[in-house]
Amino acid sequence: MNTTIMAERLVVLSDMWGTKKGLWITSYLGYLQQYYDIVFYDCQQLANINETIDSEENVHNAFIHGGIDTAVAHLLKKETIPSHYLAFSTGGTIAWKAGLKGLPVRSLYAVSATRLRNETQAPDCDVTLLYGATDSFKPDMHWQKSVGIEPEMASNFGHDLYTDEKIIQKVCQDILKKVVLKKVV
Secondary structure, eight states, rough: OOOOOEEEEEEEEEEEEETOTTTHHHEEEEEHTTEEEEEEOOOHHHTTTSSSOHHHHHHHHHHHIIIIHHHHHHHHOOOOOOOOEETHHHHHHHHHHHHHOOOOOEEEEEEEEEEGGOOOOOOOSSSEEEEETOTTTTHHHHHHHHHHHOOOEEOOOOGGGGGGGHHHHHHHHHHHHHHHHHHHH
16 A cells, blocks of 8 residues: 655745855755755745846845735735645745735744834734744734734844754754754644
8 A cells, every 4th residue: 555645735935035145045945855845936036026227225125015915916826735835034024925815824924024114913813923033023022912922033133034054943943843853843
């Protein structure tokens, strides 16, 4: 008898740089690919952003002025299977907003999704948020209370904490605990 165990599906959304400055993403994929069926989205491609001058300000503004909404619309069209989501910075905001619009999200692990500070409700799924304690744009205590989610804070880290090997290992271990616990139970 052939009993094939289907891997859990994990959708990974990049930060605003996508693969342009995203070599760090390969570390996450390397850790997680043996446990998950992974689908990866470059958020710049998802948002149809192609800035000729790739400055942080230009890319950020392109997301703020329509790019996030475009990416949410594209994600809603592309993803119809209930999945787990791992998302970074702008990618976390895109997954969150898509979840509010009906994206079938089983769980969301968002790292440095600072634009969530402008959201007033959470998607209906298991949500884990991680921020660098020194990130000045992270949601404040008032937001946490109003939305009902208490993010984890990584001391001595700023916004780009998700590119650090220690944080990469921590996030992957957190995500893998859910899969291992599920298989044991």
